[in-house]
Amino acid sequence: MEEMGKADTHTHTDYSGFNRLGPLRFPESVLSPEGQVDRARREGLSVLCVTDHNEVAGGFIAQKYAKQFDDIDVIVGDEVMTDQGEVIGLWLTEKPKKFLSPEETCDIIHEQGGLCIAPHPFSVHVDGMQEKIFELPLEGFETINGGHPDPYSNMFSKRIMDLYPGRWAEFSGSDAHSLYTAGYNWTEFPGNSEEDFRKAILHRKTLAKGVPAPVLGQVQWSMEVVWGGQKLMYKALRRKLEPVPDNALVEKILSNTDLKNATGIAMGFIYLFPLTSMLATLLSTAYLKNHAKKAMKHIDERIAKIQKLIAEIDARNGKAIAESAEEVKNDLEAGKIVLEQRL
Template identity: 30%
Template sequence: MKIDPHIHSIYSGDSNSQVKDILKQAQKVGLNAIAISDHNTVKGSKFAIKESKNMDNLLVVPSIEISTYSGHILGFGVTEAIPKGKSAIETVERIRDLGGLAIIPHPYSYYRHGLFTKIDDNLSNDGVETLNARYIIGYSNSHAKELSKNKNLARFGSSDSHFIKSIGDCYTEIDCDCNVDDILDAIQKKKTTPKGKKTSNFRVLGNVIKRKLKRSKTIPNEVSEIEQ
């Protein structure tokens, strides 16, 4: 199965992508599963799970991207918000207490809050992004791949999408059936293969400009729907 485990929605505050549009695009590009990993909130993830219940061919895995004081960590499989600003060790412990897996996104990217630019990469974790669509060529991905080999970690491909057209640019192939428990189990068994392509720098820049122009309009009616 193909999953994009790192997608941002309007709830992140740095994306214009509405949840319903994310689901439609994921189906369009042939993904079997996604995870909306918004910054420090599970609102987008919960809304996506609710909206996907009537979709036979797309699974939504709960997730969140937590801002520790050293960098970012994905709480993959987590259904509750985890406080930001804690240490990486505390955050990993909390993720696991909630039954999730600690995945390190863009671990060596200095300008994207890469965790291992601030702390030692011996931190206990369950996997690392070795193919992030924003950094498909460069130090962060190549060094993460080396780390995954040395530490026997699950390897992830992720779009790290902040706009609709980039969803699925990078993704992870997982050897399992299409349900959340099997996905988490396969990750723990290292049955993951990162694949994909780099998101166009031109599109990334265009999206940043577009988002800044529309910042005041980025939170639509979905907010009231999920909070009801």
């Protein structure tokens, strides 16, 4: 039986910066790059992709740290925000600029020798590219995203993947910003090295495995980042927080006034109060179910529109290929005539 490796294709570290919820700002992750590597090894992963938001520094740190081990490879990636949603680049050498068009972003990734993946393409609550993915030169997209426990987002992605077998590689990424949301899902591939993994992507031999992390895990992650952010703000107040190159989270906290950091610490304690956390769990569950329920009503109609869109795209691409072939033929004929005249 062929050996199958396991890869987590979508993870975050404390180099992912911060996010905003209304007037509040909070860290995306407080897990170090080294911590992600240690976690991946404990779970028996053979490949780890570090894909921080709009940053590759954490990936390079994780890759350097992992070189001392012979049981895991780390791929440097980036979950890049385009002007129409997010795209993941893997095997990067430098970070792409954010807020470019998806087409420009994919070109930049491919020029580095990287591969392009669409994360959570049909998400009901974060920045997925939706139908835009069909117009892009993607190697694949996620059919399981660990941060989507709702009944729609991953299911619909899998439905589309199954309608077009072999067209894209399928991925299952934890989207883990925390240890609480890791280990529930992964991507399987023939082999056990990053070279094997890349080959499996290009030959469409990957398999999406596992299930999303539960809502409770997402809430535990939110509590972890609030507590971690509080500790960083407290260090800043004591003038003990040192700058870290390319770390947007530390940079932001150091740029805050003492009053803002003190307020952030106080607000954090309110969120960490057990009743508040329980309320967050209930509200999150209700929010996801409500949005998924609305999306479920239009599944058949949406699939029909997508099939029509892909047929139109394939027709355009086929015409472009035919025109290109005709141009080559004409160029060859012209060259043949010139050569005969010279002879």
